[in-house]
Amino acid sequence: MPIKIGSLTVKGRVYVPPMAGVTDLVFRSIVRKVDRGCMLATEMVSSRGLMYKPECRIMDLADDEHPIGIQIFGHEPEIMAKAAIMAEQRGADFVDINMGCPVPKITNGKDGCALMREPDLAKEIIVAIKGAVSIPVTVKFRLGWDESSKNCVQFGEMIEDAGASAVTVHGRTRAQRYTGTADWTMIKEVKKALSIAVFGNGDVFEPEDAQKLLEVTGCDGVAVARGTLGNPWLIPRITKYLDEGILDDPPDSTDRLILAVEHCLGLIRYKGVRVGTSESRRHLINYTKGIHKSAPYRNRLTQVSSARDLVEVLRELVEQEAGSDGKRRFDNAIGSYDLDKIHEAQTVGIDPGHVKEAVAV
Numbered sequence: 001m002p003i004k005i006g007s008l009t010v011k012g013r014v015y016v017p018p019m020a021g022v023t024d025l026v027f028r029s030i031v032r033k034v035d036r037g038c039m040l041a042t043e044m045v046s047s048r049g050l051m052y053k054p055e056c057r058i059m060d061l062a063d064d065e066h067p068i069g070i071q072i073f074g075h076e077p078e079i080m081a082k083a084a085i086m087a088e089q090r091g092a093d094f095v096d097i098n099m100g101c102p103v104p105k106i107t108n109g110k111d112g113c114a115l116m117r118e119p120d121l122a123k124e125i126i127v128a129i130k131g132a133v134s135i136p137v138t139v140k141f142r143l144g145w146d147e148s149s150k151n152c153v154q155f156g157e158m159i160e161d162a163g164a165s166a167v168t169v170h171g172r173t174r175a176q177r178y179t180g181t182a183d184w185t186m187i188k189e190v191k192k193a194l195s196i197a198v199f200g201n202g203d204v205f206e207p208e209d210a211q212k213l214l215e216v217t218g219c220d221g222v223a224v225a226r227g228t229l230g231n232p233w234l235i236p237r238i239t240k241y242l243d244e245g246i247l248d249d250p251p252d253s254t255d256r257l258i259l260a261v262e263h264c265l266g267l268i269r270y271k272g273v274r275v276g277t278s279e280s281r282r283h284l285i286n287y288t289k290g291i292h293k294s295a296p297y298r299n300r301l302t303q304v305s306s307a308r309d310l311v312e313v314l315r316e317l318v319e320q321e322a323g324s325d326g327k328r329r330f331d332n333a334i335g336s337y338d339l340d341k342i343h344e345a346q347t348v349g350i351d352p353g354h355v356k357e358a359v360a361v
């Protein structure tokens with residue numbers, strides 16, 4: 001069933017929520033390549049930072065990414081409202097407010113999850129943003145600050161009262177960070193109390209987990225973050241399982257490595273060789289996880305400094321894993337890429353017109 005988020009209607013029930021350092025334009029283009037329907041979000045962007053650097057590339061969006069939200073963080077209502085206006089101008093379908101980030105660097109400044117301890121200020125922020133933009137406003141938060149202050153139900157009610165159109169609830173407290181298991185039964189309490197759309201979030205790594213979360217919580221949709229790392233196919237597999245009850249196999253290692261290379265080449269093209277190869281290493285650790293005897297290749301991947309080297313290491317890994325047939329498929333898929341041109345790529349300008357060009361490797 002489609003989900004209503006204010007004036008926005010989304011077809012799918014699966015959402016890839018913000019992940020700083022991950023859900024950039026290139027990662028999202030890879031997700032879109034395998035899944036047309038899920039809802040997407042950018043990495044979180046500092047509202048205050050935007051006042052000094054309005055052209056911030058975190059807000060770069062491509063034409064074919066919708067539905068997509070831009071997530072902002074901060075605690076000053078006026079600045080947050082200005083940032084939300086910028087998000088709307090950059091083409092976001094919704095603006096998401098981060099009230100869940102547990103990192104001390106963020107919470108020490110009253111941002112992120114610290115706002116769960118300041119519900120009046122949190123409300124002021126939502127009201128200010130709501131009054132400033134015409135796109136829907138959403139909020140992402142946790143169960144509470146710590147075990148003794150799980151205020152997610154009252155907090156959710158405040159958010160709805162303030163005019164937000166949807167929430168995403170991560171079933172952990174700030175104190176838990178990512179430890180323990182997500183408590184889906186608390187998310188259910190939030191869903192019961194609200195009439196706006198609720199996305200349940202936490203510990204979905206397989207299609208069956210997504211179905212279970214929806215059953216336990218009664219949520220409208222499910223937000224899947226870490227499960228997509230090196231594994232964007234999880235999203236279409238979840239959708240198929242939820243919609244048709246069919247559990248597709250994960251892709252084989254050759255397909256994984258082909259997509260891994262496309263992801264890395266996109267990063268090099270979009271962010272330049274130095275940053276692109278450095279960021280690629282993290283993603284490659286995820287893409288190669290579980291591939292038999294891949295450890296030595298992972299070590300070599302930490303040393304690569306060019307698109308050509310990176311492709312070469314992965315080609316060898318494919319050959320070891322899938323023989324000449326795998327290598328042929330790999331070469332067919334990667335053969336059309338001009339590696340020297342990609343290697344020479346400098347950071348592409350911020351003109352959104354260049355965005356497609358940058359990721360269309």
Ligand SMILES: Cc1cc2nc3c(=O)[nH]c(=O)nc-3n(C[C@H](O)[C@H](O)[C@H](O)COP(=O)(O)O)c2cc1C
Pocket residue numbers: 017018019020021022043044071098100101140170201202203204223224225226227
């Ligand atoms: C590397 C990383 C970065 C994250 N960055 C953000 C962020 O910028 N904003 C946010 O609201 N949540 C962020 N999160 C939290 C996720 O969106 C999600 O709530 C959390 O990982 C739990 O979901 P999961 O169990 O599906 O991973 C981040 C999580 C990870 C692992």
